[in-house]
Amino acid sequence: HCQISGLDVIEGIIAVEETEFNKKQRNTGKWQKMAKPHAFTVYYVKKARNHRWRCSDVTFWCVDEHLCNQWIQALKELLEMQKSRPKQLLVYINPYGGRRQGKRIYEQKVAPLFSLASISTDVVITEHANHAKDNLFEVNINKYDGVVCVGGDGMFSEVMHGLIGRMQKDSGIDQNNPKAPLVQCNIRIGIIPAGSTDCICYSTVGIIDPVTSALHIIVGDCQPLDVSSVHHNNTFLKYSVSLLGYGFYGDILKDSEKKRWMGPMRYDYSGFKTFLSHHYYEGTISFQPARHTLGSPRDKDSCRTGCYICKKSEQQLAEQHKERGLKREEDEEEWKVIKGKFLAINAVNMSCACPRSPKGLSPAAHLADGSADLILVRKCSRFDFLRYLVRHTNQDDQFDFSFVDVYRVKSFQFTSKLSEDNESNVTDIGKKRFGQFCRDHPACCCNSANSTWNCDGETLDSSAIEVRVHCQLMKLFARGIEENCKGEDADSQSSVEQLL
Numbered sequence: 001h002c003q004i005s006g007l008d009v010i011e012g013i014i015a016v017e018e019t020e021f022n023k024k025q026r027n028t029g030k031w032q033k034m035a036k037p038h039a040f041t042v043y044y045v046k047k048a049r050n051h052r053w054r055c056s057d058v059t060f061w062c063v064d065e066h067l068c069n070q071w072i073q074a075l076k077e078l079l080e081m082q083k084s085r086p087k088q089l090l091v092y093i094n095p096y097g098g099r100r101q102g103k104r105i106y107e108q109k110v111a112p113l114f115s116l117a118s119i120s121t122d123v124v125i126t127e128h129a130n131h132a133k134d135n136l137f138e139v140n141i142n143k144y145d146g147v148v149c150v151g152g153d154g155m156f157s158e159v160m161h162g163l164i165g166r167m168q169k170d171s172g173i174d175q176n177n178p179k180a181p182l183v184q185c186n187i188r189i190g191i192i193p194a195g196s197t198d199c200i201c202y203s204t205v206g207i208i209d210p211v212t213s214a215l216h217i218i219v220g221d222c223q224p225l226d227v228s229s230v231h232h233n234n235t236f237l238k239y240s241v242s243l244l245g246y247g248f249y250g251d252i253l254k255d256s257e258k259k260r261w262m263g264p265m266r267y268d269y270s271g272f273k274t275f276l277s278h279h280y281y282e283g284t285i286s287f288q289p290a291r292h293t294l295g296s297p298r299d300k301d302s303c304r305t306g307c308y309i310c311k312k313s314e315q316q317l318a319e320q321h322k323e324r325g326l327k328r329e330e331d332e333e334e335w336k337v338i339k340g341k342f343l344a345i346n347a348v349n350m351s352c353a354c355p356r357s358p359k360g361l362s363p364a365a366h367l368a369d370g371s372a373d374l375i376l377v378r379k380c381s382r383f384d385f386l387r388y389l390v391r392h393t394n395q396d397d398q399f400d401f402s403f404v405d406v407y408r409v410k411s412f413q414f415t416s417k418l419s420e421d422n423e424s425n426v427t428d429i430g431k432k433r434f435g436q437f438c439r440d441h442p443a444c445c446c447n448s449a450n451s452t453w454n455c456d457g458e459t460l461d462s463s464a465i466e467v468r469v470h471c472q473l474m475k476l477f478a479r480g481i482e483e484n485c486k487g488e489d490a491d492s493q494s495s496v497e498q499l500l
């Protein structure tokens with residue numbers, strides 16, 4: 001990525017425009033000597049610290065009008081040849097996400113860049129929850145090269161459900177069948193972060209910055225993403241790309257929804273409260289280990305731009321598509337069963353890095369390897385749980401605890417002890433009374449009530465769920481987190497700058 005080639009330079013150019021002299025910013029004196037100066041300005045991506053991208057520009061002068069026009073023409077033709085760049089985008093803005101700045105962020109920081117890059121947009125400001133999702137079932141989707149969501153993880157989830165759902169509907173696939181092979185969604189989604197956690201943006205771009213994300217959309221980046229489907233009793237519930245969390249993160253979410261007025265702070269408030277309550281939940285987890293992928297959750301290397309582990313999974317996926325129908329795989333593969341008392345059960349399709357935890361819940365998880373990392377945090381003391389949480393914020397290994405287990409899986413199921421007991425018709429009155437007692441006294445840690453699942457920031461209605469990872473089901477306008485060039489802290493130069 002630090003090499004100069006003709007292609008790299010064009011990839012970094014946002015737009016080329018003829019420069020009008022009365023608008024010229026710099027007066028170096030050079031052009032004043034020319035009889036009749038002509039100029040063009042190249043707008044390009046400047047890479048700054050910490051994965052931040054900025055729009056910079058440079059103006060070229062010459063006396064020969066014909067030569068100047070030839071340059072403009074040649075550069076514009078090269079830009080035209082960049083087929084992965086979007087020309088027409090559908091934009092959904094959630095005006096109430098995060099700090100309620102979505103509309104302002106889009107209008108002030110993103111729309112001018114799209115217009116500079118000659119991208120046409122249809123903009124919808126949502127009026128209620130599920131507006132974007134429902135709208136995606138109605139619009140003429142083929143008209144667009146991508147869908148942009150301005151908001152947080154919840155807004156992204158809505159757009160993703162709309163797009164994946166629409167794809168399956170158009171292809172006659174029944175989403176309620178947990179074993180149905182889902183149809184990939186080739187319309188990319190761009191995320192302009194304006195939410196509270198923005199974990200999907202942070203984990204795929206490396207920074208929460210609307211301008212950086214807009215530039216990744218403009219240059220036409222493409223990052224495939226694994227998606228998990230969640231079912232209960234052959235009924236489709238939701239898709240998930242970041243966190244499916246039961247216990248700790250489910251309880252935080254449930255409590256925080258009542259405090260939406262607090263904005264992003266609600267998670268700190270409910271996080272503290274949930275930590276103090278220290279509830280654990282009994283249940284059974286069964287899972288199929290992901291044997292196809294090369295990595296492990298304890299790897300030291302993380303998923304980065306051009307990740308070879310994700311590329312390998314992409315090849316395997318292509319082979320599977322060719323072979324489909326010839327053999328029935330997977331279903332016969334082994335299931336591991338674990339019963340226990342858990343403070344948290346977290347299944348993550350990506351690292352879940354976010355500003356609160358820059359390395360995330362599973363630092364070595366991959367964006368597109370067809371697997372999820374299943375993290376089981378068993379009952380332990382408050383002090384140990386705090387030590388576990390603190391390790392999400394420093395360099396220490398959060399899996400290096402006797403009460404934490406982590407597995408890389410391709411599917412899993414969960415049933416809580418409570419629903420198992422109910423289903424097996426246990427009419428133990430004493431047990432039921434005890435359940436009631438504990439519900440009435442929430443300070444009691446041996447919680448006999450169920451927790452709820454946090455699915456990418458939304459609560460699920462059932463505690464018993466069946467989850468499958470669908471390798472690279474959708475694509476984002478992103479490229480994964482880039483490896484830092486040479487010196488960690490030095491601003492890395494873009495190819496355009498190196499050429500200059």
Ligand SMILES: Nc1ncnc2c1ncn2[C@@H]1O[C@H](COP(=O)(O)OP(=O)(O)OP(=O)(O)O)[C@@H](O)[C@H]1O
Pocket residue numbers: 093094095096097098099125126127128129130131150151152153154155156158194195196197198199457
């Ligand atoms: N106009 C609207 N009014 C009310 N709710 C909306 C509207 N548009 C979208 N929503 C819903 O708001 C929810 C939360 O939005 P969003 O994800 O953008 O912000 P957040 O919850 O603050 O951030 P994060 O998900 O990153 O924690 C989404 O689930 C979405 O369905």
Ligand SMILES: CCCCCCCCCCCCC/C=C/[C@@H](O)[C@H](CO)NC(=O)CCCCC
Pocket residue numbers: 152153154196197198199242243249252253267268271352354356357360361389390392393454455456457458
């Ligand atoms: C003593 C200090 C300890 C600090 C520990 C910090 C650990 C933070 C890990 C954060 C992991 C976020 C996972 C992402 C989840 C998102 O899909 C979801 C929707 O946006 N956000 C939350 O559920 C919101 C979850 C908010 C959690 C606080």
Ligand SMILES: [Ca+2]
Pocket residue numbers: 226348349350365366367368369370371372
């Ligand atoms: Ca994955």
